[in-house]
Amino acid sequence: MNRNITINPGRICQPLGAVMAFLGVRGAMPLIHGSQGCSTYMRFQITRHFREPVNIASSSLNEATVVYGGEKNLLKAIRTVEENYKPEVIGVISGCLSETIGDDINRIVRIYRDAGSESRIIPVSTPGFKGSHVDGYDMAVTSILRSIAGDPSDQIERVNVINGIMSPADTYELKSILRSMGTEFLMITDTSESLDEPFNGDPYFITRHGTPISKIEGASNSMATLSLGGCKGGRVLEGRYGIKNIGLEIPAGLENTDRFIGKLMELFDASISPSLMRDRGRLIDAMIDAHQYTYGRNVAIFTDPGYAVAITSMVLEMGMTPSAVFTGSESIYFNEKISQLQKEYGFKCMAMSGADIFDLQSYISEKPIDVLIGNSYCGRAAEENGIPLMRVGFPVYDRLGSQRIRIAGYSGGIEFVDSLTNLIIERYYDEGYEISDVSDADESCCIR
Template identity: 50%
Template sequence: MTEKKFAVINPCKICQPMGAIFALMGVKNSMPLIHGSHGCSTYMRFQLGRHFKEAVNVASSSMSEANAVLGGEENLKHAIRNVSKIYGPEIIGVTTSCLSETIGDDVEGIIRLFKTQNDDLPEIVPISTPSYKHTHVEGYDSTVKALVENLATPSKPNSKLNVITGMVSPGDIAETKRILREMGIESIILTDTSESMDAPFDGEVSFVSSAGTTVEELKDTANSFATISLCKHANSAAKFLHEAYGIKSVSPYLPIGLQSTDEFMNELCKLTNKEIPEQITRERGKLIDAMIDAHQHNFGRKVAIYGDPDVVVGFTRFVLELGMIPSIVCTGSESKTFVEDIKAVTKDSKHKPVILAPGDLYDLHQEIKKSKVDLLIGNSYGSRIAGAENIPLIRMGFPIYDRVGAQRITCVGYTAGIRLVDTITNTILDRYFDEFGWALNENTEVDHGEFESSNCIN
C-alpha cells in the first residue's frame, strides 16, 4: 500500500462532540447543548437515534455566518435560557464545536458571568470538544472529567466505588452493574446509559434523560474510596479525582474475554476485600467450556478488528484466547497507549498484527486485500469492506445502524464472553463449515506450538 499522508478516506472515528453527547445521555435529567451551528446537533441526534433506536434530544445555540464574525455569546445565553425554561433540566452540558472553538469564544467565561447574573439556572458544565481535533473517544473522556471537575464535592466517605465505563453499550453497563451487585459493591457509574438509552416503552415523553447518574451522585464522586476505569482512554476523570482528592485509581483492560475479565474481577477484590461469588465463578467456568467446545472451529482463523482503541485491544486479546489470529487492528485514535497495549497482548503470539493507529477504513481495506482475513469485527462502517471482500462482519462498537438491538449487544464480562464465543463460532461455521470433513490446505503448515500455547487449553 502506498503511504497516504494527504487525507483521511472513510474515517474510523467520529468528532469529539459525539462522545460528549454519548456521555451526557447517561446523566439523569440532563440536556446536552452544542455551542455551534444547528447542523451539529442534528447530526448527533441522527447518529445516536439510529444506533440506540431511542429519541435523543440535543439543543443548539444555532450559530450562523454572522456569529462566526461577531461571536456567539448572545446565542449561547439565549440557548441556555430557552433550554432552562422549556425543558427544565437539572443539568446542562455545554459542548463546543469546530465553529465556536475556531473563533475563540470563551465558553467557560460566558457561562460563569451568565450564572452570576441569573440565580435560577440549573447546573451548567462547560466542555471543550473541538471537532477538528482528536475523536469521539477523547470527547467522552473530556466530558466525564468536566462533570467531576465542576461538580465533585468532598464531604464524608460514602464507601462507594466510582466506575468509569467508557463508550460501551447500555447492555455492557447493565452487566457491569449486575456484577457489582453480585459482589455487594455499592457504586457510582460514570455515566449510566443502561436505562436512558435502553428504556422500556411506557407511553411517556421525556425531553431530558429519564434515567442515569444523578447530579448528587456526580457530586459524591469525591467521597468514594476508589475509581476503576474500564477503558484506559476514558480515565482522565479518575486521574483528576486522584490528584484532587487522593482517590485511588486503577485502569485495567476492558474486560472482554477470559483473561481481561479475570483481571477486572481481581481488581475489584483488591479494592473491596470481597470474594468472587459462586455465581460469577460458574459463569467463568461456562465461558471456558464454550471456548473449548469452539476451539476446533476457530483455531487459525484470521481476524481484522477496528473501532475504539480499548474495544479493539479487548477483542484482540479475546480472539487470541480462541486460537484465532488478529491479523490487522485499526483505530482512528492516535494513541501510543493503544500501540503499546496491542504489542503487550500479542507478545506471546507468533503472529504480529498490522497496527493502524491512527488509521482509516481505506487503510484497513488495503491491508485486508493483502492479508485475506476470514472475519471482520467492528461497527457498521465496515459493511462495505465486508461486502466487497465477501468476508463476514460481526458488528460491535459504535455506530451500528444497519441492525437492531445495538443497545443490547454486550462484550463485557464472562456471560457476554459466552455469547461472543457462540456468535463468532457460528459466523465462522455459517461461512466456512466443511460438511465433508477437514478441508486441509496442503500448503498450510500446522503450528502445533501455537496450538499448545492457546489460552483456552491451558
C-alpha cells in the first residue's frame, strides 16, 4: 500500500546513531545542538536498552534561539562541557531544531577552536527529520575519521573494523575472534565495555572505555578497513588515503562467520584457531539438533539493515523460510543483500527497507507467520497476532540483558539457534498432537 505518512516508525532519528558512535570513543562527550528534550530522549532510549548511565549534553535551544539563532547557546554549551567534564573529544551533533533554523555548526565550532580549545571538537550534521539512527552512526564515524585520522606514515599489518550499531556482546565477540586469529585490529568505535560496564562504585560522566583518540589518529596506517553490515565510514579512508575498504556482512551464523574469518586468513596469511574450529562444529551440531523444530517454519524479521541481512542468512541455514524481511532504514545494502539471498536459496519474500511497524502489522495479520524476530517495537504486533517474538536489535526495552544479546560469531550463532528453537518449542511443541484420554494404564501414554 502506497502511503505518504509513516505509522509507528521502526527507526530512531539520526542524532541517536551519532551519539552511539561517540559512546564508542574513550573520553568522549556527545553534545546535542538542539532543545533539552532531544538529549533527554537520547538518554532515555539508550539507558532503557543498555541499563547504563549515559551523559549527553545539550545547547538547550528555546523559543528565542529559534528566531535569533543558537550560536551563543552552542558556544556556551561547549565551554561548559570543557570546563566541567574535561573530555578528550566533544561530538557536536545537530538536531531537528538547529538544522531547521539553519545554524552552521561547522562555522560555530571553528569560532570556538580559534579562541583556543583543549578538546577535540567534532561537528556532525544529523538532521533528525530524515534518515535514521543507522545513517547518524555513519555520519558520525565519517566525521570522526575526517577530523582525527592523520596522514599515513608507516603501514601496519592491521585492519580497521567499523562494526556499526551492534550490541556490546556482539562487539566483544567480534574482538574475541580477531584476537584468537592473532590479528592486529583497530575498532573505530567500541562499545563492548562503555555500554556494558562492570560496577565498581566509581562515578563517571564521560566514557572511560572505547577506542582512544590516539589510536584513531593512526587509522590511515592500517592495510585495510572491514566495514560490516553496510557501514559507510571506511570510504573516507579509502578515498583520502587509498586504504582498501572491504564490505562484509555481520559475522553471524555459519556462512557469514566463515566469510569473515576467511577474509582475515587472506589478509594476514593466518590459520583458524582450534577454539574457533571447535565452536564452528558446535554450531553445526546445534543446527542439526534444532532442525526438526525449525525446518519449514515461516519467520518475519524487522530490525536494522545489517542485523536483518545477517539474521535472514541464519534462519535460512536453519531450514526456515523468511516470509518477510523489513527494516526501518532506507538501505541499498539491505535491498542488494536480501535479493542475493533470494537468488542463492531460491525463495521469495516480502522485503522492504524504509518500512514501519504498520507495514509489518499489515503483513503478519494476513500471512501465516510462526515466529517474529525484531526489537521491542514489534511487541504489540506480535501479541495481537499471537506470534512469539524473539527480541534482537535496538531498542529492546521490555526485557533485561539487552546489552548481552549475542548472535555474532560461531558462539553467538549457537545462542541464537538455542534461543530461537526454544521459543518455537515453547509455542508449538504440542501442535498437531492430541493426548489420548484413555483410562487404561497400558494405553494412557499414547499420543494420536
